[in-house]
Amino acid sequence: MAREEELAKYVDEAERRVAAEGTLDLEAFLAEAPDELRDELHKLISMILVLRPKRPGGPPSAPRAPLDDLPGYDIYRRLAPGSKGDAYLAWSEALERWVTLHVLPAPEGSGESRLTERVRDLERVAQFDHANVVPVLDVGQFGELIYVATEPIDGETLSETVSRMRDQRGGPGRSARAVAAGASGPLTFQDLARIVRTIALIVEVARTRGLRLEGLNPGDVCLDGSGKPWLQSLAFRLATPPPAGAYPPSDGAREDVQQIGLFLYELLTLRPAIETARDAGANHLTGPRQIDRSIPKGLESIAQRACAPEPAGRQASAAVLAEELDHFAKRVPPRGLFRGLRSWLRASPR
Amino acid sequence: MESNAEMRALDAAARGDTTLLGDLLSQHSDRLRRIAQARIDPRIAARLGPDDVLQEAFLDVARRIGEYLEQRNAQSEERLPFFLWVRLLTRQVIARLHREHLGALKRDAGREARSPRQALGCTTVLIAHQLASSHTTPTGALRRIEQREAVAVALERLSEDDREVLMLRHYEELSNQEIATLLGVTESGASMRHLRALTRLKAITADLELSQ
Incomplete structure (x- = not known):
């Protein structure tokens, strides 16, 4: 009886590990067991490994172990990953409310001081207050992880929308209208232009507060139920002054414009610009309309200028880009007006 | 017995807010889908998928959550943990669907291709x-x-x-x-x-x- 109980204990433990880790190092596990049980356990656990169905993607999406002990937070479930790390819905004991908990990997070249410095930077970025920026509620450090708790937004990130539409269309680049039928209802190209315009305006305000974009991608923007875009403040970093004597002098405005341009490009083509560039050869972006003919020329032209390799070829600032997008959204083409008029006349009933 | 997440979702449902209950069901949906997949008779698997079962089961949860909350409120010893209660409803849905579909199959059961x-x-x-x-x-x-x-x-x-x-x-x-x-x-x-x-x-x- 005692032997059976002992066997059951080891079998339960083996199962627990298989369930948690998706696999089991059988030899290492058996080494932990008493000699007289090893043969029997080997056969029984081999049987469990045959019985256990393999799940795609390994064990269920449980939070990473270190988070289970994060003081003050009760992790509830994993959310769609953000662009900067994993995200979870969690209960904050201190705030007594639900929060979205972003968990960021340790910065490169990490060391305690680098980690502390990054947390301090994030605390300053978190002070950026804007009607379209997700409010940050807490920033902290836990082991080698950095966490940022933000207001939870009830909606869908643009990366979820893009990826779902890409899957549904069976490949990249089908109609960017596309981005249509997201969680918050159909999006037209005008809606798309309005969203990116809002982001450009936020970036312009952020620049006046000493912040610069740090990689903008669709995972950083969430549309709530009313269609209002919310930008994660994690998309920003503190601006660093340009090296003394740098020429041409730059305040980074055109670099921000390029990031917004690449973001717009991905929303239009449903493909990350970096993928397109890699397929087409370095330093070359395929024209959005070559990927999808339904993309309006006006919007293509705005995106291409913003993505221009040379800073001088881009819009001078995010504010200028916002103005161009505003023109487009209001159906006032900034250029090619007569060509547009001819098309309209041809398409109109006589 | 109840996890914190379950406690909050059920407390909120008792106050009439079922948003968290929906989240809780989503969290269990992979396990429930596997249960449905394993228990659906292969003869009707082509016309009835696990998602059909889950949809019916979640509707039943919505209809009967009041009964469950009453049992919870009365601290009844018969009350199953939430997941097992939803699993029970899922099994009941499968049994019901089997009766409906296999009943219809009876007349031509002989012609049903079975491996x-x-x-x-x-x-x-x-x-x-x-x-x-x-x-x-x-x-x-x-x-x-x-x-x-x-x-x-x-x-x-x-x-x-x-x-x-x-x-x-x-x-x-x-x-x-x-x-x-x-x-x-x-x-x-x-x-x-x-x-x-x-x-x-x-x-x-x-x-x-x-x-x-």
């Missing part, structure tokens, strides 16, 4: 097919097929009780505590039942391999 494996007994074959088709050790395709066949036949030879405990543990992936609640035994009792079922399955599989 020899299905004829062995749907539950057993389905579990064996789906479980043994996965491998964590590279033993080669032929060996996998042989093992799959051996496990399918061995499961068929086990008693209903042994088969059920293996099903609960390995396919539905219920915890030992959950199995103990369902079977009305202690946790160590559930562990022992599982160990004995596994031992008998291993013995039958070994006999089959020897006789080949």
